[in-house]
Amino acid sequence: MTRAALLQLNASDDPEVNLPITRAFLREAAEGGADFVLTPEVTNCLSSSRGRQREVLQRQENDITLAALRSDAKELGIWLLIGSLGLKTDDPDGRFANRSFMIDPAGDIAGWYDKIHMFDVQVSDAETYRESDGYRPGNRAVCVPTPFGTVGMTVCYDVRFPHLHRALAQAGATILTVPAAFSQVTGEAHWHALMRARAIENGCYVLAPAQTGSHDTHRGQPRRTFGHSLAVAPWGEVLVDAGTEACVTFVDLDTKAVIDARRKVPSLTHDRKFDGP
Numbered sequence: 001m002t003r004a005a006l007l008q009l010n011a012s013d014d015p016e017v018n019l020p021i022t023r024a025f026l027r028e029a030a031e032g033g034a035d036f037v038l039t040p041e042v043t044n045c046l047s048s049s050r051g052r053q054r055e056v057l058q059r060q061e062n063d064i065t066l067a068a069l070r071s072d073a074k075e076l077g078i079w080l081l082i083g084s085l086g087l088k089t090d091d092p093d094g095r096f097a098n099r100s101f102m103i104d105p106a107g108d109i110a111g112w113y114d115k116i117h118m119f120d121v122q123v124s125d126a127e128t129y130r131e132s133d134g135y136r137p138g139n140r141a142v143c144v145p146t147p148f149g150t151v152g153m154t155v156c157y158d159v160r161f162p163h164l165h166r167a168l169a170q171a172g173a174t175i176l177t178v179p180a181a182f183s184q185v186t187g188e189a190h191w192h193a194l195m196r197a198r199a200i201e202n203g204c205y206v207l208a209p210a211q212t213g214s215h216d217t218h219r220g221q222p223r224r225t226f227g228h229s230l231a232v233a234p235w236g237e238v239l240v241d242a243g244t245e246a247c248v249t250f251v252d253l254d255t256k257a258v259i260d261a262r263r264k265v266p267s268l269t270h271d272r273k274f275d276g277p
Contacts, residue, residue, distance in 0.1 A: 005034035010211065010212055012045075015045050040211045089136065100112065115156065116138045155180070159178050169203070182225060204234055205253055210229045213244065
């Protein structure tokens with residue numbers, strides 16, 4: 001049995017303000033017995049302003065959030081999924097990376113994943129997102145072996161692409177991580193259904209730490225995110241729902257639940273090739 005902790009954050013667009021709050025929650029999680037702690041998407045900076053991001057984001061080797069959280073993971077002796085960080089890159093067009101990190105108890109980077117699917121949508125006349133304007137998509141699916149199971153790494157909008165999660169599960173993942181900053185509108189409509197579907201069809205735990213609430217910004221349009229960090233069991237039960245307040249939520253994971261779900265419905269072994277359409 002492994003105890004996991006989902007950190008639900010209300011990040012601003014200032015990494016220096018966000019960091020001490022995240023670190024305090026991280027310690028609360030460790031003191032609560034968590035072996036595996038997860039933070040949401042864009043833990044360091046939630047912003048819709050490319051100008052603001054250029055001002056405050058750093059390269060991976062200089063990022064204060066990554067350095068501090070790696071140090072904390074080592075001190076606390078925990079596995080830590082940093083849901084994602086906005087990071088500067090060497091891309092000629094100046095776009096950033098939306099990068100998720102798995103940190104081991106020695107503080108080392110055990111694996112990293114760049115979000116593949118960009119949130120380019122028009123939810124309503126007043127709510128449009130063009131993530132690909134600021135972030136370049138990744139092109140590599142990632143699994144990380146841990147003592148409590150193999151973790152398949154995804155980020156937020158990736159959850160709408162079942163083939164990615166199936167590939168991770170068929171590669172050995174027993175836990176799928178979906179750190180997110182889901183919009184209020186799409187969250188109310190789809191959040192729970194999508195997370196449960198990815199768990200059920202793959203016989204995996206789904207752990208989805210989320211950003212929540214109204215986010216303070218120095219530039220750009222105000223942002224509001226849905227919250228409701230979720231842990232879903234391999235049979236589809238919602239084990240925890242964190243609601244809408246910034247908080248730490250605990251859940252106990254049992255690898256036997258994965259084995260049992262896949263024994264009952266072994267669909268991961270039932271794929272068949274087909275023609276068309």
